[in-house]
Amino acid sequence: MSVVRINAITVPAERADELVERFAHRAGEVSKMEGFEAFELLRPTDGKDVFYIYTRWRSTEDFERWLNSQAFGQGHAQHAQRGPVGTGSDLLAFDVVQEEYA
Numbered sequence: 001m002s003v004v005r006i007n008a009i010t011v012p013a014e015r016a017d018e019l020v021e022r023f024a025h026r027a028g029e030v031s032k033m034e035g036f037e038a039f040e041l042l043r044p045t046d047g048k049d050v051f052y053i054y055t056r057w058r059s060t061e062d063f064e065r066w067l068n069s070q071a072f073g074q075g076h077a078q079h080a081q082r083g084p085v086g087t088g089s090d091l092l093a094f095d096v097v098q099e100e101y102a
């Protein structure tokens with residue numbers, strides 16, 4: 001089964017719209033990678049300040065290939081050029097062990 005890798009970014013409330021704006025202009029490179037299955041930008045609605053950037057991959061190797069690729073750098077160009085929006089980030093890793101979709 002697939003693997004899920006989530007980048008959990010802490011973003012102060014006053015910069016949340018800016019993060020969403022950056023993603024509105026994101027490179028879109030990730031979806032061209034072999035083994036890419038899904039991406040979601042998850043904005044908190046419960047008063048917390050952590051955004052989840054959810055990605056899903058065919059395998060760990062596919063995820064790591066993207067992490068070490070030019071596409072990853074291109075996908076983070078605004079981050080590199082304009083500095084971070086968040087104050088911290090934490091990479092979460094999961095195996096998908098069961099699933100069901102509507």
Ligand code: HEM
Binds near residue numbers: 031039
């Ligand atoms: C220091 C750690 C990281 C920070 C602060 C960060 C932040 C950001 C930001 C602000 C963007 C929007 C584009 C930009 O501003 O350049 C972005 C794009 C993205 N990030 Fe990260 N990121 C980090 C690492 C990661 C990791 C480890 C993952 C894997 C789950 C990830 C997944 C993504 C994806 C899928 C995109 C969209 C890329 C595309 O469209 O090609 N990020 N990230």
